[in-house]
Amino acid sequence: MMSWLCGLVGDGIAKSRSPAMHEREARNLGIPLVYRLADTAEWQGGGGALADILEWMERFGFNGTNVTHPYKQAVIPLLDTLSDAARAIGAVNTVVFRDGKRIGHNTDWSGYAANFRRTLPDASLQRVGQVGAGGAAAAVAYALLSMGAARLDLFDVATERAAALGDRLGNLFPEAQVTVATCVADVIAEASGVVQTSPIGMDSHPGTPFSASLLQSRQWFSEVIYFPRETELLAAARVKGCQTVSGIGMAVFQAADAFELFTGLVPDRERMLKEFD
CATH class of the missing domain: 3.40.50.10860 (Leucine Dehydrogenase, chain A, domain 1)
Structure with missing residues (x-):
C-alpha cells in the first residue's frame, strides 16, 4: 500500500x-x-x-x-x-x-469560498470591506471577487502592499470595483460585510486590527484566524448582532x-x- x-x-x-x-x-x-x-x-x-x-x-x-x-x-x-x-x-x-x-x-481561496457559501449563502457581496493584504488576504479577496463581489475596499497598514494587491485584483476582475483606502474606518463604514484577514488576533499576535465599535449589526463579519477558535473581534461582532463566519471552516x-x-x-x-x- x-x-x-x-x-x-x-x-x-x-x-x-x-x-x-x-x-x-x-x-x-x-x-x-x-x-x-x-x-x-x-x-x-x-x-x-x-x-x-x-x-x-x-x-x-x-x-x-x-x-x-x-x-x-x-x-x-x-x-x-x-x-x-x-x-x-x-x-x-x-x-x-x-x-x-x-x-x-x-487552496486558501477555494477553502474560504466553500466555507463562506456554506455559512452565509445569502450574504450580500455588493460592497465588501477587507482588512489585510498579505498572502491569506490575497486568497480571500480572490475568492470574494470570484463569488461575485461587486466592490471590494482594501486596507492594510502596509499601504504599498495594499496598493499592489488592489492593482492586481483590478486587472483580474475588471467588472468589479476594487479600491484601496488609507484609513480602516473607510473600508468598514459603508460595507455590507467585513473580512478580517490580518494576523492580528492570533495567539501569537494578540489584539484586534481595528475597534469593534466600527462594526454595525446590519453587516456580516468574517474572520480567517482559527487559533484561537474565536478571536476577540469575532466575539465582539457576534455581540453586536452581526452574522459571522469563523476561520475554522476555511x-x-x-x-x-x-x-x-x-x-x-x-x-x-x-x-x-x-x-x-
Missing part, C-alpha cells in the same frame, strides 16, 4: 491543527499518512532556511507541504510552476512534489483541498469539519 508523507512550513506553528486534520482523515480513509511540522522558529537559520527546508523535504520523500505565515509569497521563487489560481493570487499555501518538480497551489476546507492534491483521494469535508478540534 502506498503511504504519504506531508508537512507544514511556517513560523511559530507548534500548535497547528494541520497534522491532526490530515492524519485523522487519512485514518478515516484507511491510508497511512504522516504529517510533520517544519517550524522556522525552531529551525537553524530561521526564515532564511526556507530553501533548505524544501530541499530537505524532497530528499526525505515528502509528497508535499503546506506553507503558512509568513512564507506564502516568499516560497514562490523556490517553485518550478504554479497553478492558475496561485499565479493570479500571488501566494502559495500548498506545494506538491511530483516528478522532480515543485508545484505551487493555493482552515478545514483548505486542508481538505490540500489533502486531495497530496494524495489524489477525496476526503469527507463535512466529517473533517465535524471532527475539528
Whole structure:
C-alpha cells in the first residue's frame, strides 16, 4: 500500500491543527499518512532556511507541504510552476512534489469560498470591506471577487502592499470595483460585510486590527484566524448582532483541498469539519 508523507512550513506553528486534520482523515480513509511540522522558529537559520527546508523535504520523500505565515509569497521563487489560481493570487499555501518538480497551489481561496457559501449563502457581496493584504488576504479577496463581489475596499497598514494587491485584483476582475483606502474606518463604514484577514488576533499576535465599535449589526463579519477558535473581534461582532463566519471552516476546507492534491483521494469535508478540534 502506498503511504504519504506531508508537512507544514511556517513560523511559530507548534500548535497547528494541520497534522491532526490530515492524519485523522487519512485514518478515516484507511491510508497511512504522516504529517510533520517544519517550524522556522525552531529551525537553524530561521526564515532564511526556507530553501533548505524544501530541499530537505524532497530528499526525505515528502509528497508535499503546506506553507503558512509568513512564507506564502516568499516560497514562490523556490517553485518550478504554479497553478492558475496561485499565479493570479500571488501566494502559495500548498506545494506538491511530483516528478522532480515543485508545484505551487493555493487552496486558501477555494477553502474560504466553500466555507463562506456554506455559512452565509445569502450574504450580500455588493460592497465588501477587507482588512489585510498579505498572502491569506490575497486568497480571500480572490475568492470574494470570484463569488461575485461587486466592490471590494482594501486596507492594510502596509499601504504599498495594499496598493499592489488592489492593482492586481483590478486587472483580474475588471467588472468589479476594487479600491484601496488609507484609513480602516473607510473600508468598514459603508460595507455590507467585513473580512478580517490580518494576523492580528492570533495567539501569537494578540489584539484586534481595528475597534469593534466600527462594526454595525446590519453587516456580516468574517474572520480567517482559527487559533484561537474565536478571536476577540469575532466575539465582539457576534455581540453586536452581526452574522459571522469563523476561520475554522476555511482552515478545514483548505486542508481538505490540500489533502486531495497530496494524495489524489477525496476526503469527507463535512466529517473533517465535524471532527475539528
